[in-house]
Amino acid sequence: MVALIGFLVGALYLVSPIAQAVGVAGAIQRRDSAALSERIDWNSLAPAVETELAREAMLPEATPGFLVDMAQELGRRLTSPEELTALLYERFSDATARGRDMLGAIRILGLDRWEVTLTAPHSPGRRLRMELTLADPIRLRWVISAVALPSRAGRL
Structure with a gap:
Protein backbone atom coordinates (compact mmCIF):
# COMPACT_ATOMS: atom_id res chain seq x y z
CA MET A 1 0.00 0.00 0.00
CA VAL A 2 2.81 2.40 0.86
CA ALA A 3 4.48 1.61 -2.48
CA LEU A 4 1.25 2.41 -4.32
CA ILE A 5 0.90 5.74 -2.53
CA GLY A 6 4.55 6.56 -3.29
CA PHE A 7 4.00 5.69 -6.95
CA LEU A 8 0.90 7.89 -7.15
CA VAL A 9 2.65 10.84 -5.49
CA GLY A 10 5.62 10.41 -7.88
CA ALA A 11 3.31 10.25 -10.89
CA LEU A 12 1.44 13.37 -9.75
CA TYR A 13 4.75 15.16 -9.27
CA LEU A 14 5.86 14.28 -12.81
CA VAL A 15 2.55 15.28 -14.38
CA SER A 16 2.03 18.55 -12.46
CA PRO A 17 4.56 20.79 -14.31
CA ILE A 18 3.37 19.41 -17.64
CA ALA A 19 -0.23 20.18 -16.73
CA GLN A 20 0.89 23.67 -15.70
CA ALA A 21 2.58 24.24 -19.08
CA VAL A 22 -0.53 23.06 -20.92
CA GLY A 23 -2.60 25.44 -18.77
CA VAL A 24 -0.29 28.31 -19.71
CA ALA A 25 -0.66 27.50 -23.41
CA GLY A 26 -4.44 27.38 -23.03
CA ALA A 27 -4.50 30.71 -21.17
CA ILE A 28 -2.45 32.33 -23.95
CA GLN A 29 -4.73 30.87 -26.62
CA ARG A 30 -7.84 32.18 -24.84
CA ARG A 31 -6.14 35.51 -24.05
CA ASP A 32 -7.05 34.82 -20.42
CA SER A 33 -4.78 37.18 -18.49
CA ALA A 34 -6.34 36.23 -15.13
CA ALA A 35 -5.53 32.53 -15.62
CA LEU A 36 -2.03 33.36 -16.87
CA SER A 37 -1.44 35.73 -13.96
CA GLU A 38 -2.16 32.94 -11.45
CA ARG A 39 0.57 30.84 -13.05
CA ILE A 40 3.36 33.44 -12.87
CA ASP A 41 5.84 34.38 -10.17
CA TRP A 42 5.73 38.11 -10.95
CA ASN A 43 8.64 38.93 -8.62
CA SER A 44 10.96 36.76 -10.74
CA LEU A 45 9.41 37.15 -14.16
CA ALA A 46 8.77 40.89 -14.44
CA PRO A 47 12.42 42.01 -14.16
CA ALA A 48 13.50 39.26 -16.58
CA VAL A 49 10.93 40.31 -19.18
CA GLU A 50 11.86 43.97 -18.73
CA THR A 51 15.52 43.11 -19.35
CA GLU A 52 14.71 40.97 -22.38
CA LEU A 53 12.52 43.65 -23.93
CA ALA A 54 15.24 46.26 -23.36
CA ARG A 55 17.78 43.90 -24.97
CA GLU A 56 15.42 43.41 -27.88
CA ALA A 57 15.26 47.18 -28.36
CA MET A 58 19.08 46.99 -28.80
CA LEU A 59 19.87 50.36 -27.35
CA PRO A 60 23.49 51.33 -27.99
CA GLU A 61 25.84 51.96 -25.07
CA ALA A 62 25.81 55.72 -25.64
CA THR A 63 22.01 55.98 -25.50
CA PRO A 64 20.80 59.08 -23.64
CA GLY A 65 19.44 58.30 -20.20
CA PHE A 66 15.90 59.42 -21.00
CA LEU A 67 15.68 56.81 -23.83
CA VAL A 68 16.90 54.08 -21.47
CA ASP A 69 14.28 55.20 -18.94
CA MET A 70 11.59 55.09 -21.64
CA ALA A 71 12.61 51.55 -22.65
CA GLN A 72 12.52 50.41 -19.01
CA GLU A 73 9.10 52.00 -18.50
CA LEU A 74 7.81 50.24 -21.60
CA GLY A 75 9.18 46.97 -20.22
CA ARG A 76 7.39 47.56 -16.91
CA ARG A 77 4.11 48.24 -18.69
CA LEU A 78 4.42 45.14 -20.83
CA THR A 79 4.82 42.96 -17.77
CA SER A 80 1.29 43.56 -16.50
CA PRO A 81 -0.88 40.44 -16.83
CA GLU A 82 -2.98 41.91 -19.64
CA GLU A 83 -0.04 43.23 -21.65
CA LEU A 84 2.07 40.09 -21.22
CA THR A 85 -0.87 37.94 -22.33
CA ALA A 86 -1.34 40.11 -25.41
CA LEU A 87 2.41 40.04 -26.17
CA LEU A 88 2.58 36.25 -25.88
CA TYR A 89 -0.57 35.83 -27.96
CA GLU A 90 0.81 38.06 -30.71
CA ARG A 91 4.24 36.42 -30.84
CA PHE A 92 3.43 32.81 -30.06
CA SER A 93 -0.20 31.84 -30.39
CA ASP A 94 -1.52 29.41 -32.97
CA ALA A 95 -5.26 30.01 -33.15
CA THR A 96 -6.00 26.48 -34.34
CA ALA A 97 -4.07 24.65 -31.60
CA ARG A 98 -5.17 23.41 -28.20
CA GLY A 99 -2.94 23.76 -25.16
CA ARG A 100 -1.89 20.12 -25.00
CA ASP A 101 -0.99 20.12 -28.71
CA MET A 102 1.59 22.82 -28.01
CA LEU A 103 3.69 20.86 -25.51
CA GLY A 104 7.23 20.53 -26.83
CA ALA A 105 10.54 19.81 -25.17
CA ILE A 106 10.78 19.20 -21.43
CA ARG A 107 14.00 19.43 -19.47
CA ILE A 108 14.33 18.79 -15.74
CA LEU A 109 16.70 21.37 -14.23
CA GLY A 110 16.23 20.20 -10.65
CA LEU A 111 13.59 18.73 -8.37
CA ASP A 112 11.94 22.13 -8.09
CA ARG A 113 12.72 23.58 -11.57
CA TRP A 114 11.74 22.41 -15.03
CA GLU A 115 12.18 24.01 -18.43
CA VAL A 116 9.27 23.50 -20.81
CA THR A 117 9.05 24.58 -24.43
CA LEU A 118 5.68 25.19 -26.03
CA THR A 119 5.50 25.07 -29.83
CA ALA A 120 2.78 26.35 -32.12
CA PRO A 121 1.95 23.17 -34.14
CA HIS A 122 1.26 24.92 -37.43
CA SER A 123 4.21 27.29 -37.04
CA PRO A 124 7.10 25.18 -35.69
CA GLY A 125 9.43 28.18 -35.55
CA ARG A 126 7.16 29.84 -32.99
CA ARG A 127 8.31 28.54 -29.62
CA LEU A 128 7.95 29.79 -26.06
CA ARG A 129 10.54 28.50 -23.59
CA MET A 130 9.72 28.94 -19.91
CA GLU A 131 11.12 27.87 -16.59
CA LEU A 132 8.69 26.48 -14.06
CA THR A 133 9.49 26.58 -10.35
CA LEU A 134 7.74 24.52 -7.70
CA ALA A 135 6.04 27.18 -5.55
CA ASP A 136 3.99 24.90 -3.30
CA PRO A 137 5.30 21.33 -2.88
CA ILE A 138 2.25 20.22 -0.92
CA ARG A 139 -0.25 21.26 -3.60
CA LEU A 140 2.28 20.65 -6.43
CA LEU A 149 10.12 35.51 -25.35
CA PRO A 150 9.71 34.57 -28.99
CA SER A 151 10.96 37.31 -31.26
CA ARG A 152 8.66 39.09 -33.63
CA ALA A 153 9.79 36.63 -36.30
CA GLY A 154 8.81 33.76 -34.00
CA ARG A 155 12.33 32.56 -33.11
CA LEU A 156 13.80 32.43 -29.63
Whole structure:
Protein backbone atom coordinates (compact mmCIF):
# COMPACT_ATOMS: atom_id res chain seq x y z
CA MET A 1 0.00 0.00 0.00
CA VAL A 2 2.81 2.40 0.86
CA ALA A 3 4.48 1.61 -2.48
CA LEU A 4 1.25 2.41 -4.32
CA ILE A 5 0.90 5.74 -2.53
CA GLY A 6 4.55 6.56 -3.29
CA PHE A 7 4.00 5.69 -6.95
CA LEU A 8 0.90 7.89 -7.15
CA VAL A 9 2.65 10.84 -5.49
CA GLY A 10 5.62 10.41 -7.88
CA ALA A 11 3.31 10.25 -10.89
CA LEU A 12 1.44 13.37 -9.75
CA TYR A 13 4.75 15.16 -9.27
CA LEU A 14 5.86 14.28 -12.81
CA VAL A 15 2.55 15.28 -14.38
CA SER A 16 2.03 18.55 -12.46
CA PRO A 17 4.56 20.79 -14.31
CA ILE A 18 3.37 19.41 -17.64
CA ALA A 19 -0.23 20.18 -16.73
CA GLN A 20 0.89 23.67 -15.70
CA ALA A 21 2.58 24.24 -19.08
CA VAL A 22 -0.53 23.06 -20.92
CA GLY A 23 -2.60 25.44 -18.77
CA VAL A 24 -0.29 28.31 -19.71
CA ALA A 25 -0.66 27.50 -23.41
CA GLY A 26 -4.44 27.38 -23.03
CA ALA A 27 -4.50 30.71 -21.17
CA ILE A 28 -2.45 32.33 -23.95
CA GLN A 29 -4.73 30.87 -26.62
CA ARG A 30 -7.84 32.18 -24.84
CA ARG A 31 -6.14 35.51 -24.05
CA ASP A 32 -7.05 34.82 -20.42
CA SER A 33 -4.78 37.18 -18.49
CA ALA A 34 -6.34 36.23 -15.13
CA ALA A 35 -5.53 32.53 -15.62
CA LEU A 36 -2.03 33.36 -16.87
CA SER A 37 -1.44 35.73 -13.96
CA GLU A 38 -2.16 32.94 -11.45
CA ARG A 39 0.57 30.84 -13.05
CA ILE A 40 3.36 33.44 -12.87
CA ASP A 41 5.84 34.38 -10.17
CA TRP A 42 5.73 38.11 -10.95
CA ASN A 43 8.64 38.93 -8.62
CA SER A 44 10.96 36.76 -10.74
CA LEU A 45 9.41 37.15 -14.16
CA ALA A 46 8.77 40.89 -14.44
CA PRO A 47 12.42 42.01 -14.16
CA ALA A 48 13.50 39.26 -16.58
CA VAL A 49 10.93 40.31 -19.18
CA GLU A 50 11.86 43.97 -18.73
CA THR A 51 15.52 43.11 -19.35
CA GLU A 52 14.71 40.97 -22.38
CA LEU A 53 12.52 43.65 -23.93
CA ALA A 54 15.24 46.26 -23.36
CA ARG A 55 17.78 43.90 -24.97
CA GLU A 56 15.42 43.41 -27.88
CA ALA A 57 15.26 47.18 -28.36
CA MET A 58 19.08 46.99 -28.80
CA LEU A 59 19.87 50.36 -27.35
CA PRO A 60 23.49 51.33 -27.99
CA GLU A 61 25.84 51.96 -25.07
CA ALA A 62 25.81 55.72 -25.64
CA THR A 63 22.01 55.98 -25.50
CA PRO A 64 20.80 59.08 -23.64
CA GLY A 65 19.44 58.30 -20.20
CA PHE A 66 15.90 59.42 -21.00
CA LEU A 67 15.68 56.81 -23.83
CA VAL A 68 16.90 54.08 -21.47
CA ASP A 69 14.28 55.20 -18.94
CA MET A 70 11.59 55.09 -21.64
CA ALA A 71 12.61 51.55 -22.65
CA GLN A 72 12.52 50.41 -19.01
CA GLU A 73 9.10 52.00 -18.50
CA LEU A 74 7.81 50.24 -21.60
CA GLY A 75 9.18 46.97 -20.22
CA ARG A 76 7.39 47.56 -16.91
CA ARG A 77 4.11 48.24 -18.69
CA LEU A 78 4.42 45.14 -20.83
CA THR A 79 4.82 42.96 -17.77
CA SER A 80 1.29 43.56 -16.50
CA PRO A 81 -0.88 40.44 -16.83
CA GLU A 82 -2.98 41.91 -19.64
CA GLU A 83 -0.04 43.23 -21.65
CA LEU A 84 2.07 40.09 -21.22
CA THR A 85 -0.87 37.94 -22.33
CA ALA A 86 -1.34 40.11 -25.41
CA LEU A 87 2.41 40.04 -26.17
CA LEU A 88 2.58 36.25 -25.88
CA TYR A 89 -0.57 35.83 -27.96
CA GLU A 90 0.81 38.06 -30.71
CA ARG A 91 4.24 36.42 -30.84
CA PHE A 92 3.43 32.81 -30.06
CA SER A 93 -0.20 31.84 -30.39
CA ASP A 94 -1.52 29.41 -32.97
CA ALA A 95 -5.26 30.01 -33.15
CA THR A 96 -6.00 26.48 -34.34
CA ALA A 97 -4.07 24.65 -31.60
CA ARG A 98 -5.17 23.41 -28.20
CA GLY A 99 -2.94 23.76 -25.16
CA ARG A 100 -1.89 20.12 -25.00
CA ASP A 101 -0.99 20.12 -28.71
CA MET A 102 1.59 22.82 -28.01
CA LEU A 103 3.69 20.86 -25.51
CA GLY A 104 7.23 20.53 -26.83
CA ALA A 105 10.54 19.81 -25.17
CA ILE A 106 10.78 19.20 -21.43
CA ARG A 107 14.00 19.43 -19.47
CA ILE A 108 14.33 18.79 -15.74
CA LEU A 109 16.70 21.37 -14.23
CA GLY A 110 16.23 20.20 -10.65
CA LEU A 111 13.59 18.73 -8.37
CA ASP A 112 11.94 22.13 -8.09
CA ARG A 113 12.72 23.58 -11.57
CA TRP A 114 11.74 22.41 -15.03
CA GLU A 115 12.18 24.01 -18.43
CA VAL A 116 9.27 23.50 -20.81
CA THR A 117 9.05 24.58 -24.43
CA LEU A 118 5.68 25.19 -26.03
CA THR A 119 5.50 25.07 -29.83
CA ALA A 120 2.78 26.35 -32.12
CA PRO A 121 1.95 23.17 -34.14
CA HIS A 122 1.26 24.92 -37.43
CA SER A 123 4.21 27.29 -37.04
CA PRO A 124 7.10 25.18 -35.69
CA GLY A 125 9.43 28.18 -35.55
CA ARG A 126 7.16 29.84 -32.99
CA ARG A 127 8.31 28.54 -29.62
CA LEU A 128 7.95 29.79 -26.06
CA ARG A 129 10.54 28.50 -23.59
CA MET A 130 9.72 28.94 -19.91
CA GLU A 131 11.12 27.87 -16.59
CA LEU A 132 8.69 26.48 -14.06
CA THR A 133 9.49 26.58 -10.35
CA LEU A 134 7.74 24.52 -7.70
CA ALA A 135 6.04 27.18 -5.55
CA ASP A 136 3.99 24.90 -3.30
CA PRO A 137 5.30 21.33 -2.88
CA ILE A 138 2.25 20.22 -0.92
CA ARG A 139 -0.25 21.26 -3.60
CA LEU A 140 2.28 20.65 -6.43
CA ARG A 141 1.75 24.20 -7.67
CA TRP A 142 4.26 25.35 -10.29
CA VAL A 143 4.75 28.94 -11.44
CA ILE A 144 6.55 30.51 -14.38
CA SER A 145 9.73 32.08 -13.02
CA ALA A 146 11.53 32.83 -16.31
CA VAL A 147 10.58 33.01 -19.96
CA ALA A 148 12.43 33.37 -23.26
CA LEU A 149 10.12 35.51 -25.35
CA PRO A 150 9.71 34.57 -28.99
CA SER A 151 10.96 37.31 -31.26
CA ARG A 152 8.66 39.09 -33.63
CA ALA A 153 9.79 36.63 -36.30
CA GLY A 154 8.81 33.76 -34.00
CA ARG A 155 12.33 32.56 -33.11
CA LEU A 156 13.80 32.43 -29.63
